[in-house]
Amino acid sequence: MKKKYSIFALIKNSLSYHENWQRAWRDPEPKKEYDVVIVGGGGHGLATAYYLAKEHNLKNIAVVEKGWIGGGNTGRNTTIIRSNYLWDASAGLYDHALKIWENLSQELNYNVMFSQRGVMNLAHNQHDVRELKRRTHANRLNGIDCEWLNVEQVKKFCPIINCSPDIRYPVMGSTLQRRAGTARHDAVAWGYARGADSMGVDIIQNCEVKGIKRSGDSIEGIETTKGFIKTQKVGVVAAGHSSVIANMAGLRLPLESKPLQALVSEPIKPIINTVVMSNAVHAYVSQSDKGELVIGAGTDSYISYTQKGTHEIIEGTLKAILELYPIFSRLRMLRQWGGVVDICPDASPIISKTSVKGLYFNCGWGTGGFKATPGSGHLFAHTIAKDNPHTLNAAFNINRFVSGDLVDEHGAAAVAH
Amino acid sequence: MFIIKCPYCGERDHSEFSYGGEAHLIRPKQPTELSDDQWAEYLFMRKNIKGLQYERWNHSHGCRRWFNAARDTSNDKIHSVYKIGEKSSK
Ligand SMILES: Cc1cc2nc3c(=O)[nH]c(=O)nc-3n(C[C@H](O)[C@H](O)[C@H](O)COP(=O)(O)OP(=O)(O)OC[C@H]3O[C@@H](n4cnc5c(N)ncnc54)[C@H](O)[C@@H]3O)c2cc1C
Numbered sequence A: 001m002k003k004k005y006s007i008f009a010l011i012k013n014s015l016s017y018h019e020n021w022q023r024a025w026r027d028p029e030p031k032k033e034y035d036v037v038i039v040g041g042g043g044h045g046l047a048t049a050y051y052l053a054k055e056h057n058l059k060n061i062a063v064v065e066k067g068w069i070g071g072g073n074t075g076r077n078t079t080i081i082r083s084n085y086l087w088d089a090s091a092g093l094y095d096h097a098l099k100i101w102e103n104l105s106q107e108l109n110y111n112v113m114f115s116q117r118g119v120m121n122l123a124h125n126q127h128d129v130r131e132l133k134r135r136t137h138a139n140r141l142n143g144i145d146c147e148w149l150n151v152e153q154v155k156k157f158c159p160i161i162n163c164s165p166d167i168r169y170p171v172m173g174s175t176l177q178r179r180a181g182t183a184r185h186d187a188v189a190w191g192y193a194r195g196a197d198s199m200g201v202d203i204i205q206n207c208e209v210k211g212i213k214r215s216g217d218s219i220e221g222i223e224t225t226k227g228f229i230k231t232q233k234v235g236v237v238a239a240g241h242s243s244v245i246a247n248m249a250g251l252r253l254p255l256e257s258k259p260l261q262a263l264v265s266e267p268i269k270p271i272i273n274t275v276v277m278s279n280a281v282h283a284y285v286s287q288s289d290k291g292e293l294v295i296g297a298g299t300d301s302y303i304s305y306t307q308k309g310t311h312e313i314i315e316g317t318l319k320a321i322l323e324l325y326p327i328f329s330r331l332r333m334l335r336q337w338g339g340v341v342d343i344c345p346d347a348s349p350i351i352s353k354t355s356v357k358g359l360y361f362n363c364g365w366g367t368g369g370f371k372a373t374p375g376s377g378h379l380f381a382h383t384i385a386k387d388n389p390h391t392l393n394a395a396f397n398i399n400r401f402v403s404g405d406l407v408d409e410h411g412a413a414a415v416a417h
Numbered sequence B: 001m002f003i004i005k006c007p008y009c010g011e012r013d014h015s016e017f018s019y020g021g022e023a024h025l026i027r028p029k030q031p032t033e034l035s036d037d038q039w040a041e042y043l044f045m046r047k048n049i050k051g052l053q054y055e056r057w058n059h060s061h062g063c064r065r066w067f068n069a070a071r072d073t074s075n076d077k078i079h080s081v082y083k084i085g086e087k088s089s090k
């Protein structure tokens, strides 16, 4: 049993100089056989294992991770959480996740620092204004909170935005989703890991999957750097490396893996109390609790698994940031890094069965899957346990690329993160 | 960040080029006879290789010509460039 984190535990442990805290999760060697193996110990994979154990009464589960948990895109993203997507299917999916976020710290007994500080999406031209107003209406019809702000209201809500009409791409209004915000990325992975571990899930780090053993159309197990693991069900949640694992099973996916970067500034006093995104000039910014500005950019155009992007992307983003926030002109940037994001042609994820029995994929989250972590894990667990999708992820099956039923968020809303 | 050697212009910074995706995907000769599955394969499914990939580039801010490259996507090292219609030496 896990001991509860509380103010009393904090006081008690301070008496022994915080040296006797219980381990948050074990470090087991893999067993010979599991009922389900999840490949990838990011937030989505750990959440999947957590809900498999909690809601589907499966106990013999492993998560295998080639590095350390949360070391992939989960620990590299800019933590924007929102659900104001255009299409019904996406709205249902992302708002399902947002509702779980609202109680996640309590449920996991782990502070994921979910902060509903609001997310603004700026409009910079007539087309943006129409698209974003349309999105506002669509969101409301789906029961998702969304407001349209005119320029004066933008200035009032976030005073540091340069609303002057003579900048290159003037601000013409904005949407605002007040329930949206940010969370602490590592904490999400760690909270789910601790929760899953306490229900008996084996979290096996430094264990890379090297092969998938099939017999005909079903799964027999996986080859890993820690030996062969027998299992009949494999759920792959490997983000940028999904295609690599699909290739091991002889499948192809409609994905391209590209570098996506972010950067943070030196810490400063609180200056921006919300998240501001702008798709037209492709820059977004928020401020972490440590005081750093967290700034994000677009992907590079080419496939790469290097986990680093090019300087031009950073330069373009910072130019846009400086035009929108001249007040940041003398800030120094502290760190910059990259992740490998798996992008689908319609910019929507895949949470699906495959043509191989017992092999499931949860991928294609691309540049924007952190926000979906709890919902994605919840629905993927359902899909694996029941061998059938939940109504909320039925539209996100892999067959949509054959049937043509794409969930085209790319074209519709120029969705970034 | 890397340098690409255009077969027509020589070595230039990669920012002069636009990426054109996986190379050697051949448009079906008889589109009307394709099943939905075959269309999906052609349109959407990609190798998305980690390792040596054959891909197309356009020297968009230079001679504006298309060509192919063999690049290792795990370290962005380019092993060869070759003209459209030619085969890679690597
Ligand atoms: C710079 C950046 C900014 C972003 N900003 C946002 C944002 O603001 N909001 C948002 O919603 N999303 C954002 N995203 C996207 C988001 O980070 C991802 O969609 C999400 O974190 C994916 O979670 P995951 O658990 O699926 O992947 P990951 O956390 O990447 O987990 C996959 C795991 O699989 C492991 N793995 C891979 N291959 C193998 C193998 N062969 N064997 C074993 N394990 C393997 C990897 O090591 C990795 O830990 C951003 C991404 C980046 C890179």
Ligand SMILES: [Zn+2]
Pocket (backbone or CB within 6 Å): B006, B007, B008, B009, B010, B059, B062, B063, B064, B065
């Ligand atoms: Zn050229």
